[in-house]
Amino acid sequence: MLIVNFSTFPELETERLKFRRADLNDINGLFALRSDIEIMKYIPRPVATTLEEISEFLKLTDEKISANEMINWVITLKDDPKMIGTIGYYHIKPEHYRAEIGYMLLPEFQGKGYITEAINEVVNYGFNEMKFHSIEALIDPANLASASVLEKCNFIKEGYFKESEFYNGQFIDTVIYSKLKG
Numbered sequence: 697m698l699i700v701n702f703s704t705f706p707e708l709e710t711e712r713l714k715f716r717r718a719d720l721n722d723i724n725g726l727f728a729l730r731s732d733i734e735i736m737k738y739i740p741r742p743v744a745t746t747l748e749e750i751s752e753f754l755k756l757t758d759e760k761i762s763a764n765e766m767i768n769w770v771i772t773l774k775d776d777p778k779m780i781g782t783i784g785y786y787h788i789k790p791e792h793y794r795a796e797i798g799y800m801l802l803p804e805f806q807g808k809g810y811i812t813e814a815i816n817e818v819v820n821y822g823f824n825e826m827k828f829h830s831i832e833a834l835i836d837p838a839n840l841a842s843a844s845v846l847e848k849c850n851f852i853k854e855g856y857f858k859e860s861e862f863y864n865g866q867f868i869d870t871v872i873y874s875k876l877k878g
Contacts, residue, residue, distance in 0.1 A: 698790040698827055700764040706825070708769065710817045713810060715769035715783065717761070718754060722770050725779035726750045729800050738836040739800070740863035764788075771801070771814050780805040783814045785822060785831075793829035795822065806841075815849045823877045833873045846873045 708715040718726065729735055730744035730753070744750055760766045768784030781801035788795040797818065801811050822828045833851060835842045843853070851873035859867030 698793045700788055700790055700826065702761050702764055702767055705761070706767075706821065708817055708821055709774070710813050712774055713813055713817070714772045714774055714777075715814070715817070716772065718757065718768065718770045718779075718782070720751075720754070721777075722779045723747055723750050723754065725770075725802070726754065726782070728802060729782065732803070734803065735800055738839040738842065740836075740861060740868060769818070771810070780810065781814070783811075783818050785818075785826075793827065794832065795826075795828055796832050796834060797822070798833070812845050812848055815845065819849065819875060828877065830874055830876050832875075834870050835873065837869050837871045843871065843873070849875070851875045 705717045707717075724747075727744055727747055727750045730741075730750060733743055736743045744753070757766070757768050761768065766784060766786050766788060768782055768786075770779045771781040771783055772779055779802075781799065783797070783799040785795040786798050797815065799811055799814060819831055822831050831851075832854075833842075833846055835846070837856065847853075852875065854872050854874045857870045857872065860870050861868050
C-alpha cells in the first residue's frame with residue numbers, strides 16, 4: 697500500500713508558477729474563490745458567505761494535510777506571493793495508489809494556460825514523488841473549460857455518471873476523467 701506523508705510540505709515550482717501551503721494571509725484570496733458564484737457553480741459545495749467560513753475551511757484543510765488525507769497548494773505567480781488559485785489531491789486512496797485532483801483559479805487568471813501548467817506539475821509530482829498509479833478528476837458535465845484542460849493534460853474521459861451525487865436537494869451528474877502513470 698502507498699505511504700502518504702506530508703510532514704514536510706512539498707513546495708513546487710514551474711516556469712511561471714509557485715505552489716505553497718495556504719496560510720492566514722490567503723484568507724481573502726480563498727474567500728474570493730469560494731464566494732464567486734461563477735466559479736462555484738460547477739463545484740457541489742456551498743458558496744462561502746463569510747471570512748469565518750474560510751477560516752474554518754483553512755483549519756479543516758490543515759488538519760487533513762497533517763493527517764495525510766489530502767494535500768492542497770495555493771498557486772501563485774513566481775514573482776508575486778498573492779494567491780491566484782488552488783490545486784490539490786483529495787480523496788487519496790493509498791490502497792489503490794490513486795487520488796482525485798481538483799483545482800480552482802480566480803477569473804482574472806483564467807485563459808492564460810496557468811491551470812494547464814499547474815495540473816501538469818501536480819500530476820508529475822503525484823506520479824513521480826507520491827507514486828500514484830492513477831489520478832482522477834470528477835467534474836460537472838457542463839464544465840466544458842475543465843473538460844478541455846483535462847484533455848489538454850492527456851486525461852481520458854472514462855465515464856458519465858447519471859445522478860451519481862446528491863447536492864442541494866437534487867441528484868447531479870458527474871463525468872470522470874483519469875490519467876495513468878505512463
